[in-house]
Structures are given as structure tokens and as C-alpha cells.
Amino acid sequence: MISVSNVSFSYDxxxxxxxxxxxxxxxxxxxxxxGHNGSGKSTLAKMLNGLLLPSSGTVTxxxxxxxxxxxxxxxxxxxxMVFQNPDNQIVTTVVREDVAFGPENLGVPTEEMAxxxxxxxxxxxxxxxxxxxxxxxxxxQKQRIAIAGMLAMDPEVLVLDEATAMLDxxxxxxxxxxxxxxxxxxxxxxxxxxxxMEEAVGADRVIVMNGGHIVMEGTPAEVFRMGDExxxxxxxxxxxxxxxxxxxxxxxxxxxxxxxxxxxxxxxCRSLLKN
Amino acid sequence: MPIVIEKxxxxxxxxxxxxxxxxxxxxxTIQDGxxxxxxGHTGSGKSTLIQQLNGxxxxxxxxxxxxxxxxxxxxxxxxxxxxxxMVFQYPDHQLFDETVYKDISFGPRNMKLPExxxxxxxxxAMRLVGLDEDEFAEKSPFELSGGExxxxxxxxxxxxxxxxxxxxxPMAGLDPAGRRAVSDMINGFRKKLGCSVVMVSHxxxxxxxxxxxxxxxxxxxxxxxxxxxxxFCHAEELNEMGLEPPFAARLAAELRKKGFALPQSxxxxxxxxxxxxxxxxxxxxx
Numbered sequence: 352m353i354s355v356s357n358v359s360f361s362y363d364x365x366x367x368x369x370x371x372x373x374x375x376x377x378x379x380x381x382x383x384x385x386g387h388n389g390s391g392k393s394t395l396a397k398m399l400n401g402l403l404l405p406s407s408g409t410v411t412x413x414x415x416x417x418x419x420x421x422x423x424x425x426x427x428x429x430x431x432m433v434f435q436n437p438d439n440q441i442v443t444t445v446v447r448e449d450v451a452f453g454p455e456n457l458g459v460p461t462e463e464m465a466x467x468x469x470x471x472x473x474x475x476x477x478x479x480x481x482x483x484x485x486x487x488x489x490x491x492q493k494q495r496i497a498i499a500g501m502l503a504m505d506p507e508v509l510v511l512d513e514a515t516a517m518l519d520x521x522x523x524x525x526x527x528x529x530x531x532x533x534x535x536x537x538x539x540x541x542x543x544x545x546x547x548m549e550e551a552v553g554a555d556r557v558i559v560m561n562g563g564h565i566v567m568e569g570t571p572a573e574v575f576r577m578g579d580e581x582x583x584x585x586x587x588x589x590x591x592x593x594x595x596x597x598x599x600x601x602x603x604x605x606x607x608x609x610x611x612x613x614x615x616x617x618x619x620c621r622s623l624l625k626n
Numbered sequence: 627m628p629i630v631i632e633k634x635x636x637x638x639x640x641x642x643x644x645x646x647x648x649x650x651x652x653x654x655t656i657q658d659g660x661x662x663x664x665x666g667h668t669g670s671g672k673s674t675l676i677q678q679l680n681g682x683x684x685x686x687x688x689x690x691x692x693x694x695x696x697x698x699x700x701x702x703x704x705x706x707x708x709x710x711x712m713v714f715q716y717p718d719h720q721l722f723d724e725t726v727y728k729d730i731s732f733g734p735r736n737m738k739l740p741e742x743x744x745x746x747x748x749x750x751a752m753r754l755v756g757l758d759e760d761e762f763a764e765k766s767p768f769e770l771s772g773g774e775x776x777x778x779x780x781x782x783x784x785x786x787x788x789x790x791x792x793x794x795x796p797m798a799g800l801d802p803a804g805r806r807a808v809s810d811m812i813n814g815f816r817k818k819l820g821c822s823v824v825m826v827s828h829x830x831x832x833x834x835x836x837x838x839x840x841x842x843x844x845x846x847x848x849x850x851x852x853x854x855x856x857x858f859c860h861a862e863e864l865n866e867m868g869l870e871p872p873f874a875a876r877l878a879a880e881l882r883k884k885g886f887a888l889p890q891s892x893x894x895x896x897x898x899x900x901x902x903x904x905x906x907x908x909x910x911x912x
Contacts, residue, residue: 521868585803590873603906
């Protein structure tokens, strides 16, 4: 679906943000990209729909080169992006109009648009707010509207660039749940950029960025076995993994690859509770 | 002397049809040197509460006194406010001067301190928040990254030597290393300046690491208040409210359900591992 090939990028002041990054994202994958602030992960995200163009190397989406001006609109239709700050993504004064803004600009016929907008608002569970003013919503609700706005354009790929970073735990949980549903039910390819390791646990694949390079890649289980390596590059492991590391170190229990509270609790019951 | 809040009620647009009660009958004392963690949902009243602490908002009814200064009284409010330093969630809104150095010196200069004392405090504050003087002093605040802006805003406040330091979501949006750095920093200048800290955070794990007392707000009222172990032992209730108790408290609650006998007071990984040790004897041999 998306192919990043040997991409380098420097900002105007000469700071290199990406160096020789290659990455293939097959259709239907749930990919998580993690890295600390300044690791290059957001720069990479902005490459995926041509918001930024590589200084060298190529990015293609469904075979179309993002550097090719002729294709840029098609690419943006296929790849929807949601950013960190919900307030910067809202453009109108009524939720329904905000969601309709994208498809309207794509020239979608009025009738079809009404259907798309309703479906998109429903998919993010915001039906009862369709006529509300976006600025009255909470941060999490605003992000749901931003996602709905992307869905209304019927994208094949959804890129979430730290879309949960400013939300409270409940808002974060809601967004994650909605994104997982979209992935499972509609088969949307999801690329999630985050610094919350918990959010990477359910992904098909995790890519770890540092200093503009991909430094680790694997399933969540594989990546989170490398706790010390992750901490060395200013990252963390999910809370369950941190606990499991301590239990192992203290000689209490070996909980294998448990990455969630549920897995850890089950593993402890199996190994420590004797009936 | 402490900050004392008595029967505090605050209504937005009081008296109008849109009247909304944000805080109801709050009684709370913040002791000298104490670290208070404030937890609650968006809309629980936590932002309204902290804005009462320096008189940015005044109670609709009830009373807030800071070291004896009544924040309802205009003259006393100025004296009370001088003791309370506030750092908001969006640092961009707090920075305005040409250079980082000038921005940090703004507060101390307003306090009419002598020039050499201002200079000493700005340098000290930069050191405490981990901003290298040579690198940052002459930079424009607008060239900084999000984390650096936040440090600059923080330095500007601590250079005033507040007796009470109020921080609204100081770690939101920071990466894990950034969170640890901010947390160490807060502990660092708390030791150095001996100030009280009031910290609002969504992350109970962050609060569990440093708070002496925890207050949980719900719908403008105090839902729980006490030492961390007294508050976090209600892991399930907090979870149902959509607040995320520290991981160890949640896991301990789950394990208790499964039949482990674990003390209610557990909220750190270390305490949980310790409590599980008796169960783990000899697992290597199994």
C-alpha cells in the first residue's frame, strides 16, 4: 500500500530528520511507530501523504509517487491524517459541516455526501453531537470528529500522528477503541505514531525510531523484550512489561511475554496460585 | 502557614440561565511543603480549583486564604497571589519576551529585586529546569521545542521563589524520558526551595511517584482525599470513573479477585512485587 524507499529528509536549517529510511506497509496492517520527541517519527508520518517530500529517496502510495504533483490529490484521498492538536483541525462551527468539509472539497455529490457524513459520525459514536458546535466538545470528542472528517473521505489508510497525546486516559481509550474497530471492520490500514507504549501492544508490527533511523522492528512481543534498549533511547515499555521485568528480577515469577494487565494477571494466577 | 479552602463553591455565569456549578462545598488545606496531586476528568472542576489558589477566579461563595490572606479581598489578594506560582498546560501562552533570559527575568524584575539578585535567580532557575545557559539564554522562546518552552515557563515561575507552585498537566504531551525529567526536576526544586507543590495530572502513575496527598474531584466535589495509599486502594471505583489508577494498584485489585491475599495499600510496583514474593518461592524449580 505504502512504500518508503531509502528516504532522507532535512529541515531548512539543515538538521537531518530522516536518514535512509525504508519501510513497506501492506494493505490492512496495523502499524505502530514509536520514538521520543525529535526521533523523526512525525517527519516520517508527514511523508506518507506528501505533506513533506523526501530530500532523497521515494515514497509511493498505491504505486503513486508523492513527489508527483499530478497524483497528490489522489494520494491525500487515500491517506487520511489526524494530528496531535484537535483545535487546529476544526474548520467550521457545526460538527456535521466539519465532517463534510473534506468530501465537499473532493466534489462528492450532495446525496452521497449526506450518507458518508452520517456514517462517519456514527463510526466514531458522535451521533448525538452532529449539530453541536465543535469548540464546545472535549479534546477526545474533537479528535473523534477529526477522525470522522477523514473517514468521510473514504480513505484506505489512516495515519494518526500522536492523535492521543493531549487526551485524558478516557479520551485515549475511546480513540484507540474506535481506531481498532475501523481496522477490524472496515479493513482500514492504520499507521499510528505514538509515545505511549501501551498503544503499541495491539499492533501487528512496531517500528522504533531514533535519530532519524529505524532502530528496531518486530511484533510488540519482540520489541518489548528489549526494555533496556528502549530505555536507552529515551523510551519506555508498557506498564505491564515494567512490572513483569521487576517480578523476574526479584525472582517472583516469569511471566513470559505478558504485555497487558490481563495477560500478566492470568500468568501470575497460573504460576503462583496453587489450588 | 497553609492555603485553606473553606466551603468553596464556584458557579460559572452565576445567576444566568447558563449557570453551571463547577465546584461545590470544597474544604481543603494545603500544608507547607506538601505535594498535593489533583486528579479528575475533564470537567471535574480541577482547573477551576487551581485557578482559585492564586485568585485568578474568586469563589461564588466560601473562602480561600493563602497564608492568612483572604483571596476575596482585593488588597490581600495581591499579597496572597505573590506566594503562588502557576504554570499552565500550554506554555506558549505564557511566553512573550524576546529571549529566554528576559522571559525568565520578567517575574523577578516585577518583584523589584536588585539586578544582581535577578541575574542570580534566572541562572539558578535555568539550571534547576535543565536549560543550558550558553545554549538557551539568548534564544527566542519561539524557537524552542514544546518541552523547552515548558521548562522556560517553569523557570520563569520558580525564579520568583513561590511558596506554592501550581502545575497544570506539566507532563502532558511529553515523551517518557521527558516525563521522568520533569518529575525529577519538580522534586529537585521542591527540595531546593522548600515549596509546596500542587500538581494536576491525568496520570496517576506520575502522581503516585511523588505526592504526599491526593485529591480526586468528580462533578465539582471531592470524591476522594488522603494519602496515596488511601486513595489508590479504591482502584476499581476510580477505574469505573475512567480515571486510570496506578498500574500496580489495578493489577493488585485484579489479583485479589482471583484469590491472592494482598494488602489494600499497594500502589507501587515495588510494593506489589514484595507482597507477591511469598507466593513465588521456588518457582525456578517448578
